[in-house]
Amino acid sequence: MIISQRHPDGPVLEARDLYVGFGGRRANPDVRAVDGVELAVEKGQIVALAGESGCGKTTLARTLMGLERPYRGQVHHHGVPLDYHGSALKAYRRKVQLVLQDPTGALNPRRTVYEAVAEGLRIHRVPGDEKVQVAEALSLAGLRPPERFFARYPHELSGGQRQRVVIAGALALKPEVIVADEPVSSLDASVRGEILALLLSLRDELGLTVLVVTHDLGLAWNISDRLAVMYLGRIVESGPTEQVLAAPRHPYTAALLSVLPETQHLKPVILKGETPDPRRIPVGCRFNPRCPALADGTAGAAGVATRCVSEALPILPATTTHEAACLLAGWGG
Amino acid sequence: MALLDIRDLEVTYRGSEGDLPAVRGVNLSVEAGQVVGLAGESGCGKSTIAGAVLRLLPASAKVSGEVRLAGEDVLTMSWGRLRAVRWSQASVVFQGAMHALNPVQKVGDQIAEAVLQHTNSRSAGPRVRELLEQVGLPAWRATSYPHELSGGQRQRVMIAMALACGPKLIIADEPTTALDVMVQAQVMSLLGTLVRESGMGMLLISHDLSVLADACDRVAVMYAGRVVEEGPAASVFAEPRHPYARALAAAFPVIGDPASRRAPKGLPGDPPDPRDLPSGCPFRPRCVEAIGMCAEIDIRLRQAGPGRAAACVHVAETVAETEAAAL
Numbered sequence: 001m002i003i004s005q006r007h008p009d010g011p012v013l014e015a016r017d018l019y020v021g022f023g024g025r026r027a028n029p030d031v032r033a034v035d036g037v038e039l040a041v042e043k044g045q046i047v048a049l050a051g052e053s054g055c056g057k058t059t060l061a062r063t064l065m066g067l068e069r070p071y072r073g074q075v076h077h078h079g080v081p082l083d084y085h086g087s088a089l090k091a092y093r094r095k096v097q098l099v100l101q102d103p104t105g106a107l108n109p110r111r112t113v114y115e116a117v118a119e120g121l122r123i124h125r126v127p128g129d130e131k132v133q134v135a136e137a138l139s140l141a142g143l144r145p146p147e148r149f150f151a152r153y154p155h156e157l158s159g160g161q162r163q164r165v166v167i168a169g170a171l172a173l174k175p176e177v178i179v180a181d182e183p184v185s186s187l188d189a190s191v192r193g194e195i196l197a198l199l200l201s202l203r204d205e206l207g208l209t210v211l212v213v214t215h216d217l218g219l220a221w222n223i224s225d226r227l228a229v230m231y232l233g234r235i236v237e238s239g240p241t242e243q244v245l246a247a248p249r250h251p252y253t254a255a256l257l258s259v260l261p262e263t264q265h266l267k268p269v270i271l272k273g274e275t276p277d278p279r280r281i282p283v284g285c286r287f288n289p290r291c292p293a294l295a296d297g298t299a300g301a302a303g304v305a306t307r308c309v310s311e312a313l314p315i316l317p318a319t320t321t322h323e324a325a326c327l328l329a330g331w332g333g
Numbered sequence: 334m335a336l337l338d339i340r341d342l343e344v345t346y347r348g349s350e351g352d353l354p355a356v357r358g359v360n361l362s363v364e365a366g367q368v369v370g371l372a373g374e375s376g377c378g379k380s381t382i383a384g385a386v387l388r389l390l391p392a393s394a395k396v397s398g399e400v401r402l403a404g405e406d407v408l409t410m411s412w413g414r415l416r417a418v419r420w421s422q423a424s425v426v427f428q429g430a431m432h433a434l435n436p437v438q439k440v441g442d443q444i445a446e447a448v449l450q451h452t453n454s455r456s457a458g459p460r461v462r463e464l465l466e467q468v469g470l471p472a473w474r475a476t477s478y479p480h481e482l483s484g485g486q487r488q489r490v491m492i493a494m495a496l497a498c499g500p501k502l503i504i505a506d507e508p509t510t511a512l513d514v515m516v517q518a519q520v521m522s523l524l525g526t527l528v529r530e531s532g533m534g535m536l537l538i539s540h541d542l543s544v545l546a547d548a549c550d551r552v553a554v555m556y557a558g559r560v561v562e563e564g565p566a567a568s569v570f571a572e573p574r575h576p577y578a579r580a581l582a583a584a585f586p587v588i589g590d591p592a593s594r595r596a597p598k599g600l601p602g603d604p605p606d607p608r609d610l611p612s613g614c615p616f617r618p619r620c621v622e623a624i625g626m627c628a629e630i631d632i633r634l635r636q637a638g639p640g641r642a643a644a645c646v647h648v649a650e651t652v653a654e655t656e657a658a659a660l
Contacts, residue, residue: 052513053484158603159375188374189540189584193599200595215513221588222597245588259518261547262587270518274483 010079011040012177012209013064013096014318017073020056020063026071031278033059034070035233040318041177046203046210048220048241050256051230054275060230061179061213065096094124097170101182103162107154113138114150117169124173133172140206141168142198160191167198177209178202184219196222217257221245226320229253232286233278234315239322249324251293284309285327293328302328334404335362336502336534337386337423342398344381344390353607355381357558358398363502363534368525370545370566371538372581373555376604379538383506386536387419403501420451424495426488428507433491434479440490441465441475447497464493469523485516492523503527506538521548542578543585546570554578557605557615560634564641574643576620614646622647 021029138146445457586593
């Protein structure tokens with residue numbers, strides 16, 4: 001099922017010193033959506049990329065898929081920099097498949113389930129019996145018996161079934177990696193667990209690598225091996241999911257965790273305002289204008305308050321250990 | 334007297350494919366100063382209830398039962414009276430603030446419209462500024478267009494509009510669904526503060542039982558057009574009695590709980606087609622605890638502990654057992 005690997009060692013996907021921007025001149029864009037990211041996604045891992053709207057998580061995922069081009073730094077696939085030319089990029093995109101947030105929007109209402117799943121096979125001119133491949137993909141996605149779904153239209157399916165069709169479309173191409181952007185945020189609570197269990201079983205049974213982009217830390221707890229938290233274009237904390245969620249070291253992660261209804265034992269730290277504008281990234285630590293640890297004097301007591309507002313922090317490397325880009329966590333010396 | 338008292342509410346949508354019973358006999362009440370949650374998945378009838386309270390449903394909806402708003406039955410009210418009641422007695426914060434605002438009108442003017450339409454005041458300026466402040470937006474935001482605001486700010490504008498005429502009851506239909514966790518926390522804490530400070534009542538509708546558990550005094554869980562469990566929010570979430578409520582409560586993991594680590598819990602199957610409900614308990618085909626009699630008894634809510642009710646054949650036994658254990 002898995003495509004043979006030319007470079008068995010090293011991460012499947014890697015962001016190296018990655019910067020992605022929009023508008024302005026290429027070397028100096030107006031919006032720095034991804035502003036210095038190091039990330040490694042190892043084979044067979046489920047990595048969650050968490051953060052609020054506008055933090056750059058979707059742009060980072062799109063760049064890793066080759067849908068956006070960085071203005072600085074590189075995306076590596078098995079240690080080889082991504083080739084952005086015609087057929088090489090097309091072949092790469094076949095191996096890295098995207099599953100979008102809203103299955104209703106992702107499916108053409110006038111096309112049957114069969115056509116939706118077969119589309120990718122046709123685009124990539126995949127040899128072999130189309131019908132067999134579509135049936136196999138549908139049953140992998142949990143739509144069994146697959147033949148029963150062939151002639152159905154999206155409106156005849158429930159939300160959960162539609163998301164399974166979208167996942168089947170990705171699986172039909174036998175990808176190495178699935179990038180899922182908020183795969184359950186538009187689904188009902190009862191369906192959510194079913195889709196997450198499907199992603200988990202695909203990893204366990206097929207060895208798929210999954211990068212899941214989400215604002216939902218509960219999802220990360222449910223399925224991810226590693227968690228990277230993004231804020232304003234950078235990863236501010238990353239590590240094994242258990243460690244990051246059990247003992248967050250960045251005040252931003254701690255605040256995100258504290259406002260979840262499921263964490264009633266924590267005192268909610270409600271940050272003021274929204275994610276700031278990526279056109280105007282604050283001087284010093286980029287979180288300092290909203291940082292509760294700076295506002296309540298914790299940073300002052302630790303003697304780092306002036307550095308918080310003046311000193312830019314070095315980029316977190318793509319290590320496997322638990323790290324946080326915060327002076328209070330000992331980052332930046 | 335309850336602020337909102339819904340009795341035996343039934344709503345059926347008539348259509349070319351036959352009648353669709355969306356709400357099949359619901360009782361629900363909201364007291365002043367109380368937040369009552371209504372949970373359930375898409376199509377369970379929870380938004381239909383929101384629409385029925387202010388008679389906002391399409392003409393194809395056949396409504397029966399009683400909806401008493403401060404004692405007055407909304408369903409038999411004259412149109413003139415209904416217009417006066419909407420906004421000033423009860424108002425709605427709809428889901429999807431992104432699309433509910435007029436994109437070519439300044440938000441201040443949109444709030445002012447609600448004030449001018451429903452009160453006697455001639456100028457709305459001071460009231461608009463006051464409302465914006467109440468929802469945590471600076472007064473100069475009145476001159477912004479919706480596209481200049483973030484999702485959370487737009488949702489605040491929607492709340493300001495709902496507050497414009499000083500209603501006694503707010504119905505919030507998935508007010509935070511499209512918002513980020515932090516913004517969701519901001520909006521929920523704003524709604525909570527408004528209820529506490531003004532003594533309004535609120536009916537909060539969501540598919541996310543954990544949000545309701547946090548924000549509500551009481552919750553009702555709906556399935557296939559009926560309330561299947563009702564009780565104090567914290568206890569329904571912590572110790573659900575109905576198997577469906579248990580599945581909903583387990584759908585959102587407790588972070589740090591090893592039981593939910595790498596073990597997402599869902600509920601297999603889909604809700605039944607309202608036009609073709611199974612015999613007996615409508616949850617039976619998806620229920621792991623279903624027994625023979627579930628196919629025969631169309632079970633209704635029964636006592637399930639102090640202040641609690643659930644519509645499940647297993648409930649009486651559980652309660653009896655607990656009582657026996659207590660003795």
